[in-house]
Amino acid sequence: MVSLQMVCIAWFWMLLLISVSANDVSTVPPFSAMYVFGDSLVDNGNNNYLTSLAKANYEPYGIDTSWGPTGRFSNGKMIVDLLGEILGLPYLPSFEATQIQGYNITWGVNYASAAAGILDETGRHLGQRITFNQQVQNLQTTINQLKATMDDMNLSQYLAKSLAFVNHGSNDYINNYLLTGLYSSSYLYDPTTYAEMLIKQYRTQILSLHDLGLRKFFLAAVGPLGCIPNQVSRGLFPTGVCKDDVNAMVILFNDRLKFLVDELNTQYNGSSIFVYGNSYAAILNIIQDPTAYGFATANTACCGVGMFQGRITCLPFEIPCSNREEHVFWDAFHPSEAVDRNLASRAFNGSTTDCYPVNVSQMATMF
Numbered sequence: 001m002v003s004l005q006m007v008c009i010a011w012f013w014m015l016l017l018i019s020v021s022a023n024d025v026s027t028v029p030p031f032s033a034m035y036v037f038g039d040s041l042v043d044n045g046n047n048n049y050l051t052s053l054a055k056a057n058y059e060p061y062g063i064d065t066s067w068g069p070t071g072r073f074s075n076g077k078m079i080v081d082l083l084g085e086i087l088g089l090p091y092l093p094s095f096e097a098t099q100i101q102g103y104n105i106t107w108g109v110n111y112a113s114a115a116a117g118i119l120d121e122t123g124r125h126l127g128q129r130i131t132f133n134q135q136v137q138n139l140q141t142t143i144n145q146l147k148a149t150m151d152d153m154n155l156s157q158y159l160a161k162s163l164a165f166v167n168h169g170s171n172d173y174i175n176n177y178l179l180t181g182l183y184s185s186s187y188l189y190d191p192t193t194y195a196e197m198l199i200k201q202y203r204t205q206i207l208s209l210h211d212l213g214l215r216k217f218f219l220a221a222v223g224p225l226g227c228i229p230n231q232v233s234r235g236l237f238p239t240g241v242c243k244d245d246v247n248a249m250v251i252l253f254n255d256r257l258k259f260l261v262d263e264l265n266t267q268y269n270g271s272s273i274f275v276y277g278n279s280y281a282a283i284l285n286i287i288q289d290p291t292a293y294g295f296a297t298a299n300t301a302c303c304g305v306g307m308f309q310g311r312i313t314c315l316p317f318e319i320p321c322s323n324r325e326e327h328v329f330w331d332a333f334h335p336s337e338a339v340d341r342n343l344a345s346r347a348f349n350g351s352t353t354d355c356y357p358v359n360v361s362q363m364a365t366m367f
């Protein structure tokens, strides 16, 4: 009898421990899944399957990971990998991979594609890419697959509790508007009209994702493109000086993105949340005061700086710098993992300057 009582007490404590750990954020993801839409800043391998010049599935990309080159345009993990880690989600499969092999899509899918943009024409000189419009279509494909495992009620709850991470717009500038010899957009539109046109399309694309059932949106701003090594090292501009005219164009877009967030939060108050992720300010902070964040160099890339002076990405088997943790930029376009770690933490945990009107940890607890 005594021993049975002790067994019962032991069971009670075990059950209590299990229920405590079940409520722990680190073991139970606050989001049911994460769906990623975007460009090379978040592409985790979709372009490996395309005929494109915008690829990163060769060394030294991925040099600081155990998995090696995967197609990520980084020395290590990207913001969505690191944010996923914080949220307790496993690394996501790329959409193209899920269409070929039996990957588990329960925790979400990554649709992002290097060179892609809000406009279909963006990045076309680099070859195939999955445009934002096509990425929206691809979510529909995933949802059709999910319907095999969930009934409609559970599926809509599952999608409503998922995080949509959107990172688009950079290529509509660096692989469209700013390439005046290849694209006509800068002749057709002044920077304000162009930003308005981009936001109009972006709004439609976000609302299409909303129509498909997503309710929690993290919309990353475009970073200070006038400060990336690809821009600063060019032509007449002395190395290390940001191009203010390029940053001014990006601000036109970002300001309107923030207005869009206000508009949508008012329209869908209580049922959906749209967040403006201020990566522009976050990255500019780091570039303007790198040492405060532990960086030594903010105006040259760690890789791809040789004869092309930071105009292109890191080339196959090129030898990168050894102090990668101290470089803001990994290649001429993309931040290092160290920067993305800072951005992921600000997205999750940041103030209203970083995330407006709420941060990702607050998004997790809404509705």
Ligand SMILES: *[C@@H]1O[C@H](CO)[C@@H](O)[C@H](O)[C@H]1NC(C)=O
Residues within 6 Å of the ligand: 104, 105, 106
């Ligand atoms: C996918 O993973 C989830 C969660 O771990 C699991 O419940 C489910 O059975 C898995 N599905 C497949 C098809 O393996």
Ligand SMILES: *[C@@H]1O[C@H](CO)[C@@H](O)[C@H](O)[C@H]1NC(C)=O
Residues within 6 Å of the ligand: 149, 150, 151, 154
């Ligand atoms: C839907 O959710 C309910 C309650 O969470 C569960 O009992 C049921 O098995 C689920 N149905 C399917 C088809 O997943």
Ligand SMILES: *[C@@H]1O[C@H](CO)[C@@H](O)[C@H](O)[C@H]1NC(C)=O
Residues within 6 Å of the ligand: 265, 266, 269, 270
């Ligand atoms: C949403 O509604 C609440 C109360 O109903 C209100 O306090 C809040 O300001 C509204 N938010 C927006 C963005 O309209």
Ligand SMILES: *[C@@H]1O[C@H](CO)[C@@H](O)[C@H](O)[C@H]1NC(C)=O
Residues within 6 Å of the ligand: 086, 344, 345, 346, 348, 349
């Ligand atoms: C959240 O913020 C606190 C305090 O600023 C910090 O110590 C912690 O590391 C942050 N968590 C994450 C996941 O970034």
Ligand SMILES: *[C@@H]1O[C@H](CO)[C@@H](O)[C@H](O)[C@H]1NC(C)=O
Residues within 6 Å of the ligand: 348, 349, 350, 351, 352, 357, 358, 359, 361, 362
């Ligand atoms: C962001 O996240 C932290 C930690 O979860 C929270 O304490 C803070 O209030 C949040 N929001 C803002 C606006 O700082």
